[in-house]
Amino acid sequence: MTSEPFTLRWGILATGGIAKTFTKDLLIPPATRNAHDINHKLVAVASSNSVSRAQAFLHEINAPSTSKAYGSYTDLVSDPNVDIIYVATPHSHHYQHARLCLEAGKHVLCEKAFTVNAAQAQTLVDLAKDKGLFLMEAVWTRYFPVAREIRERVRKGEVGDVKRVWADLSFWNDVEGVFGGDEGGHRMVNIGLAGGALLDLGIYSLTWVFQILYHILPESQRSEPIVSSQIAKYAGTGCDEMTTIVLHFPKTGAHGVATTSIRVPTTPTPVIIQGTLGTITLPHPIYRPTSYKIIPNSSFESSQPPNSSQPQTSLEEETITHGVEGGGHGMFYEADECARCIKGGKLQSEGLPWEESLLIMKVMDEVRRQGGLVYPEELESCEYPLNF
């Protein structure tokens, strides 16, 4: 006997670029990606101050006629037909907006970076726990079939012990032209919106390092990394335009190198996972992974003399591709995860547990401390509510 799929009823908080991409994906029937246990319903979208912007949003994505448009976030969180809210405002506002939703008794999927700092993230987690609500940082990358498969293969030891992970996400931009120059209008370099490469892009580099050097390890092997980092600031606004982080994981001795920039392009091989038996590489874009390559280490030059003994492996070089199913962007994978967790009564996702989001936020706090990057006081505050 097959049971009816569980339907999760969504509210969308914000009408910007990623809100549109995510909501379009939400409207793609889950069966097109072979998901038959869950369904998504778009109940409503809210703009912060303009009902017509919310209406235009619904029109543009061809939403069902039953979807409502609200001209305030407070109206959205008061809708009794909404189960979960996707928070898609700039980083600066995640804490205030996610908290608004949790206080109103809604489950939350909150865009990355989770919050501006770890203290804010901890406050949200404590609140979700107290209220018995689901809360997840929307690091969609982790829910792609390619990411799941790499984690599984590394966990099984196919590439041996992983000693080092390199990960880069950068964009080559005419920063002044694209992002608004000294005025720093675009959220990417706007200090008032907690802009900068680290929170926007570096989170993905850290995601790859953490998935492999932390997430998949048994708990006894996991350790908080020691952080060494450098930040180069964008002269126009003081946000970071390039950040380089070296992480040392004391229990395993493994190293992660996470880099990000908005001045130079992503490195040609942006993720390299180096095990004692094999190497895994991913192409750009690492936030939306659809293929990877696995290479036995015997393919690389060794410093050992010929005929000396090398670790034995049956690995063969292969390139694996898992395109995004159903014609979407791939944001539906994280939405499906939310539905499955809520259906199963879970408050957090195993793909990105609270504890790991908090640790990554803590690492980013330390990187900002080392580089002297401080956001305006109201953005760093845990006070609620604050209007800015």
Ligand SMILES: NC(=O)C1=CN([C@@H]2O[C@H](COP(=O)(O)OP(=O)(O)OC[C@H]3O[C@@H](n4cnc5c(N)ncnc54)[C@H](OP(=O)(O)O)[C@@H]3O)[C@@H](O)[C@H]2O)C=CC1
């Ligand atoms: N997962 C991914 O691939 C991506 C994730 N992101 C993340 O999503 C978030 C939003 O990014 P993106 O959609 O590109 O940003 P946009 O600037 O396109 O949209 C942000 C939206 O937030 C709302 N908003 C509320 N308060 C403010 C404010 N004070 N200033 C500006 N906007 C405000 C606005 O909608 P309104 O007021 O109408 O509600 C606005 O349209 C960021 O945290 C970013 O890191 C971004 C791109 C890709």
Ligand SMILES: O=C1OC[C@@H](O)[C@H](O)[C@H]1O
């Ligand atoms: O999350 C993101 O991923 C894709 C990038 O283009 C975008 O700037 C960033 O916010």
